[in-house]
Amino acid sequence: MPMLLALTVLLPLAGALTLFCLPKLDHKVARWVGLGFVLATLGLSVILLRSFENGLSTPQFTLVQQVGERTVYGWTWLGTPDIRFALGLDGVGMGLFALTTFLMVATIFSSWESITERASTHYALLLALEAGLLGLFSSLDVVLFYIFFEFTLIPLFFLIGLYGGPERRRASITFFLYTLVGSLLTLVGVISLVVVAYHGSSQNVLTFSIPELTKLLNDKTMLDWAPWRDLHAWGEWGRFAPFSAAYWDKVKAFYLSPQVLIFLLLFAGFAIKVPLFPFHTWLPLAHVEAPTAGSILLAGVLLKVGGYGLIRFNLGMTPYGAQALFPLLAFLSVAGIIYGALTALAQSDIKKLVAYSSVSHMGFVTLGLFALNPTGIEGATMQMINHGLTTGALFACVGVIYERYHTREMADLGGLWNRMPLFAFFLILSALGSAAVPGLNGFVGEFPILAGMFARSIFWTALAASGMVLGAYYLLLMLQRVLFGPLFEPVHHVVGLGVSAGHSPNESPTPIRPIAWHEIVGLGSLMVPIVLIGVYPKPIFELIKPTTQQVARICDPDRVDRSQVVAAPVPH
């Protein structure tokens, strides 16, 4: 089994290298090669999913060795220090891993006809991205995790930059740099965690394994992270600050306590990835400029990387930081929900609308995570999977429209129901799923989030719920404008000349291509889980439950005795 997991991660990489070495391949051949590798990976991941044992919170499919007292995972990679090539999956990882392999099929089909130039490189980049994402969700070693985390930037940079819209160069640079700033700060945080665990553990264990670090850092004796307490000495700079000494003492006891500081460092990278409200500015640009396949993966999986990192690192290793900063985090999440929804409401471009709706929906995810109770974290994880499916489907639908009409302006479109009824059905289903209509998957995720948050704070829950109403509003408005009413299409054949003003209701000079088989397969495959999860979410909850409950146990407010940490004596 460990070999099978490693094979699943490396297979797309092999596919990427194959296609990369054959840059002159015709797109009709390249897409089949790409599809072959994606389906093979999907097959392997289905095997993994079927042999996954629910109810265990320890990672599975991993090579386990006992070295003295310690459990060591994976293969030796660097020797000493013991950075290992350690792969393994727990419930949350398995869910997102399967989601990635599943969404890849839709991305291949969405670029089936639209990518004709340099198609081989396009599929190579998609496969490289898949390999990075799969590696990321299955890493059990912090350094390996980080390598995959940053590696995903390179293929996505080229995907946006080479195949994107008119502003693609700016979009790709903005995306790359914005993410890099955050992830370098995350790197600092990750190294700090390793060093803290080394100094704080009783026998000076130098470990990079995620499960082991989680265990070490949450030992009762580790709560004050003693060797780092002299960070307080920094606080001496506060005497130059323009407020009272007593207030400064409070500030330094709070923000300079190591857990809060390291929480913030880790948070920098993941909050940008999610993206949380004030750090979301790269997202609309990147989403709108990216090709359809890039958008699907970006929204569907890459944003989840942020949430996954928050679960693994911020909640799992610096729980006190998460608790101490609760008001701030809840505020940012709710601000993201409402701001994203209002901005989406104001968009006239469908793709921008979906992009801002992502900001809003990912706000729900972080809200659930920072509720710090089992219900909230479970809902958040569920919502990550759901959002990947529905938003992926929405972006694929936008791609279908754009390929035919070369416009994404809602003002130029109308009554598409009459033209493509099956497509309209797909769009309605994914929009309703996204709007969290009961019976579809969005509801199953958002309801536990709000329930979890309700237990924590009624105020923030009430505000967040208003975001749900807004979400239904802008999505239904979009459906109404695009699908219903009399058929209204831009003139098709003059797009290249920049003339898009003339509309001809009910007829167009060149016939609009009916929805093709690859679009039906690509979109249809996404519809199945949207409905299934909505009706019967139990298997997924059972899959993720052990892990989310473990995380919730770690950051249980009763376990982490806050007073003990804040009141830790400051050495002088």
Added chain:
Amino acid sequence: MNADASSYLAALTTLRALIPELIVLSVATIVMTAGPFVKQPRRVWSATAFFTLVVAALALYGVHNITPDPYSSVLLNDAFSGWTRMGFLMAGLVIVLLAHDQVDDARSPEFFGGLMMLHAGAMLVGSANDLVLLFVGLELVSMPTYLLLYLTRRNATTQEASAKYFFLSVFSSGLLLFGLAYLYGIAGVSNLKALSYLCHHLAYVPNPTLGIIAIVFVMAGLGFRVAAVPFHFYAPDVYEASPTIVAALLAWIPKGVGFAAMLRAVTAVFAETEALSQRGAILVYLIAIATMTVGNMLALRQTNLKRLLAYSSIAHAGYLLIGVVAAFRNLPYSPGVTSQATPLVLGAEGVLLYLMTYSLMTLGAFGTIILLSTPERPVESIEDLDGLAKYQPVPALFLALCLFSLAGVPPLAGFWGKLWVFWSALGATSPRSDESGPGLMMSLVIFGGLNAAIGAYYYLRLVVAMYLRPAPEVRLTPRNAWPTALAVGGCATLSLFLGCYPRPLKEASREAGVAAITQPVPSPVSSAPEHPGAEHTALAH
């Protein structure tokens, strides 16, 4: 055994350990002397240089188990010296391959002779264990550099550049010599291991006043060589005006020797001494932050490739200085007394690993420029690279790999350099670390991380130009020069390979890093006559 015989034996051991340097130096002398009389095409001279360096590398392997006494010999043959000398030789091979067609036939004996001398000097710095030999090595690097700067192209701008470099370099050598004199004055010994031992074992040594003067001046002298702020002003002008091959040389060799000398003569001596490690660390901390920030900020607006790479090399000096700060906080390690060195990354280890990856990626980047430039159409600005990937995919790929490595993106070698340097800083907390300990390091690393992100912008600009911009009408035609292509390809491939499997690099750097902080227990007093320098170590007991 009488004293004469034993000192004769000690001298012989020293000479045997010096065989690689002697080979390079003697061939260099022969080439430079023979040059005016023997007319040969440049490929003969470059091949001579190449094979001399290969033979020296083999000789280096041959002498690896000769160990001169650390407290009496003027040079060491430990893991540190082995690794730095091997690094200089390997990078030297790349430089010779890149340079093989960059000079006229008439000037090539002097050029390649100078190149070999410079490498002999660099190797001397890596192995020096004595202030005098260290200085000789550094000067043996500087003097041929003046020659090379002027030799390849003789026009007004090159003249200006070499004059600028000459005066500043001489000035910095003066500063360095002044600092070295104070370093000697601290304990009255010029043997570096002995100096380090005395500083850690005698009360009132080092004297804080003398010591701080020594640190400041030595760092100033070496700061010029590594192009650290505020001694960085020459770099962009000199790089821009000099031929690309010399710019590549300047971006690597002085940086390599500068950091090797810092690790040997500053951090190994003063690390964790009561009086000076804190002050030294804060001094280097400030230089590091200034260097990173200035280098990156000024690189953002450059359009000339060589100026951009010059500022990038300044920025990299800043990242490397993070490791030097960390090295100030690593306790010395005495085999047999202390059980083992800390498993966390040592400052010296981080610096050495970074230096090796830096040599690969920066030589690869300069090499691609050399590969694409022809005398009629030199590659000078970023626009010259527009659309390169469309019509020259392989050189573009090589350059892109080197640039991503410079930006520190995994899975490329540059990432491990950054990781190791950052980690050495965060891990460098010690029992004696007082108030500003982890806070100082933490802020330094955060600065480093933010700077690395800023730095990625200008590397990305080159990638964007190559991959995302349309190709112009007038295109670059790479020269048909297989040695250059081989060198560039080798650098890029190694960057990728070592990024995926950094274990050999890491292990060699680890051993070298431990060797840099090793303080062997001196032999007992009774054996003093056997070692000419041992009276000082006797003093320590």
